[in-house]
Amino acid sequence: DTEVTQTPKHLVMGMTNKKSLKCEQHMGHRAMYWYKQKAKKPPELMFVYSYEKLSINESVPSRFSPECPNSSLLNLHLHALQPEDSALYLCASSQPGQGAHEQYFGPGTRLTVT
């Protein structure tokens, strides 16, 4: 059983829609991540939260808005997306800090923008 869950599994949205992706972890981790993954490519880091505070934003367009309501939850709010934003969106969690901490990934949300 995965301890990082993501909803929904699939999402189809138009370019004018507003939607949210949700992630929950039950591992007691205090660092959480959003990644974007295109087909046949490795994950690409978007955002990092450490102790519920945004610590890294990898120059992601403002149409993606992250939120960390508490230590277990991570949201990604989507607005006015483009077709090229279609991808697998992955949430991950780990212990915080600059040591080598393995990240545990959720199953992902497959996003299609029409």
Add this chain to the structure above:
Amino acid sequence: EDQVTQSPEALRLQEGESSSLNCSYTVSGLRGLFWYRQDPGKGPEFLFTLYSAGEEKEKERLKATLTKKESFLHITAPKPEDSATYLCAVQGSNYQLIWGAGTKLIIKP
């Protein structure tokens, strides 16, 4: 510049045919090297963390090793269910992960 290169891009083996996947890296101040397995349309599954040269870790048919320049993922007597993309990532002095492009492993019954 920190960089991770995985080879081969794809590897086709018969069931039971052992082989190795390579992950070469250049990074300042290696903090850790990670191996993940990813099935199509799913999130990466953590396999191993290696911290220093000479370290080895095993899990079922998989064994990961680390030198100062590369890591190998050895697969012994693989089964069709071992088919997946195997990803390598390193963490240097900047704590962000640097990912390789992955090796797609196909095990034929």
